[in-house]
Amino acid sequence: MTQAPHYPMYIDGEWVDAAERFEIIDPATDELVATTAKGIVADADRAVAAALRAHRRGDWRNMSPDERAAIMSRIVERLNEKMDELVDLHIAENGVTRKQAMAFHVGYSISHLQYFADLARTYEFEHTGPVLSYPTSAVGVVRREPIGVVAGIVPWNFPLLLAVWKLGPALAAGNCIVLKPDEKTPLTLLELAKAADEAGLPPGVLNIVTGPGETVGARLAAHPDVRKVAFTGSTAVGKEISKLAAENVKKVTLELGGKGPNIVLADADIEQAVDGALFAFCLYAGQACESGTRLLLPESRYDEFMDRLTARAAQIRVGDPNDFDTDMGPIISSEQKQRIEHYIELGQKEGATLAFGGKPLTGEQFEQGNWVGPTILGDVDNSMTVAQEEIFGPVLVVIKYKTVAEAIAIANDTEYGLSAGVWSVDIDAALDVARQIESGTVWINDWHMVNALYPFGGYKQSGNGRELGPHALDEYTEQKFVHIDLARKRENKVFDMMLPEYGE
Template sequence: MKRYQMLIGGVWQDSASGEWIDSIEPFSGDVIAQVPRGNEADAAQAVDAAYKAYRSPAWSELTATQRGALLRKLGDLIERDAVRLADIERSCNGKNITEVSGQVRNVAQWFYYYAGLADKIHGSVVPINKPGVFNYVRYEPLGVVVAITPWNSPLALTAWKMAPALACGNTIVVKPSEFTSPPLLELAALASEAGFPPGVINVVSGYGNEIGAALINHPRVAKIAFTGGDIGGQKVAEAAAKNFKKITLELGGKSANIVFADADFEQAINGAIAGVFGAAGQTCMAGSRLLVERSIHDKFVARLIEVAGAARIGNPADSETQVGPIATRSQYEKILGYIEIAKQDGATCVLGGNALSGAQYGQGQFVAPTIFTNVRNDMRIAREEVFGPILSVIPFDSVEEALEIANDTDFGLAAAVWTTDLHKAIYCSDRIEAGTVWVNNYRATSFTTPFGGYKRSGVGREGGLEGAQEYMQAKSVWITTQPNKQNAFVLG
């Protein structure tokens, strides 16, 4: 068992409280590490360190090209240690090793992308409408950024925030989930090895109400980047609004996965399975509402049951495992509670609907892949984010009905359309109220393009140039180029 320390101002240290939080492996139930239980004093120290670093010439006087070189070095170190980092993340959140290994290697690509972008963020010269004036716009960093990240994909979702924030010249304090702090403390160690000046990257661990709230409310924090549930995001937004802090919120979803009768049948089956049973459904973009055209509904559901029912469930350290355990005990109990709610509301469970136990399931924190039919869009199972391997199947009869059902939700993170009709694909993509729409694929993301939600699914975007813009502010500069003889009492 490893006992970690926090990184604050370039120094590894215990929490001010001297207390610890156990990191528990979801599969075995064993305590695999301990992380400091940070508090308000640690939060203040971390923000002060980040602010000092932001003002320090060691960081502020680096050129954008030099910042990019540091980001590229960090990407190299992540690639070097990808196997080790993936295993640490897998041990903390139970995600199967095959998926998390691919994710960690992709983390390096995020740092490479923003390393290249760092010195390509250009301002502009404005052809101003006033004579004798030269005007230009420059983009500047915000200052200290606080990144609060969840347990389901800690390294990836931290990279989505850290890479653009640093590329734009900000400094950062990362507060990981108390369940998955070890991989981000390991990332902090790589950042130190890469040569980032002390205080530019700080990682503090602890509970949200004890250290997270203190970070959000600190007066020197300019921006909060948060990934989590919509209720948590609402609280962050309310707290940030009191001091006019900028925010990026990537929140939950209840994404519609729409399958038309003309779709490639097996391709759509695979997409429906990947959309909700990949990562045991513990993903904000899960396609948890499957809308199927009525003419193929029964045949499609029968095949879904066959494929999902054959999923290999077990130890996430096994490369053959397709569905691993639920990451936390509280989430496991929440999912089982939603299964009972769905049954009580009249949905029909045609697959799963139960917990799994036995030697092959470790401590037993497993939920069988579950499919419900006879679901109405007004049922709780169709309206609330479950964050587990639960699929609700809803039939429809027309394109317009499918769109009406898809958009009848408080969320708008993602959606998918399965059809071989190009006109139908574009028509639906234009009308779906979601930040990402996939056509004939699901769960694809990239550092090159923005990701984020409509409605209660969030504010702002991560990825691409849009992701960098979230960490900059524009400054307009006016320079007189000839004697100004205007009336001092009249606006120029």
């Protein structure tokens, strides 16, 4: 029997082990995939100290943006060379299907890192402002400078991609970073560290500490030498990170939970909207914060839509994520599976109708691993728990509405505001709805189309700040105004408003 590989941490350009280990378990088979070092608070402190030394040393921040971009592009080249390996690791550690790993989890990660490398070349790190004439002649220069040490705390669902969303702008802006992956899915981030090392990234600029969120993650959020925290995860944990970061007034970017409303207008192309609704809540078994988990249907089309929706859901192939024909794989852990099953049961107790799924999957392949099939709850009222709380699984709640105004009100009746969708053949009508929805992203006739060229983030308790887009580096820089006097002569200045003239 082949022994599972072991991955140490990456700190200050070196591979660092720990006394204890995490076991990485395949969620489809319950088999051991690998072990990783189980870091402790002292490892977090060591990583931050390494990042701070690197920042003060200045060999990264003092490079020209083009030089930084060149090294980032070399990391992209290494990741492209490792594409198949990264896909295999993603499937093994978090159960994503092969076709989704290739397109989204790994494919997007590599292309988004290249986007940030390109952005480093074009971002306006310094510009001259307007000439000032009052009270004296002067001109201003506005600079964008790196913050210093950044901590990125990354969840298990899209570990490599969401690490890139933090690593990419941090490096492009000239910062040094400490990344903490979720203990269930650290492998692709550690492979990223290998790629960065091979590409010539200076020691200490990137550090990866594998450890529990309650200790290592909390220490990074509170550490006085960390000047910026970027976190993706649950709203509850995001609130705790905000509290810890507030102790020394860090910059914070939070991308948190969601309960995405998916509004089908009465004129929608029903075939497209049905597939879009399934895609919205079943991609990666619904384990994405921006999933479309609340489907809002006009009463006039409710029965027709539900008939087609459930018939199409029956065609989704759940099974081995390594099989390219599989549409949906397992749930990340047994704990998450139990949580999802609890919500399915709770929804029915609250009065929802089990329209599809909701039962244990049968067959030999489902005897090991963590499995929940697509589940649709009909006749849901938006006040129900299943319509308000994030389930984080392949569970869709379906809500009827009478008027478009009512649909918009229902869509906004939530503490979340991360994602939303509108389906209509009338783009102007869909845009009118989109403008009224309190959400950081609204897709029209589509879902999950996150693009590096556009900002991503949430309203309300879905977070603050934005990742991606042309202004992504703003979150990882400090603005500095430099005043340059043009008057030059003493008599042209305003010193006399508090100083006596010479000779008095």
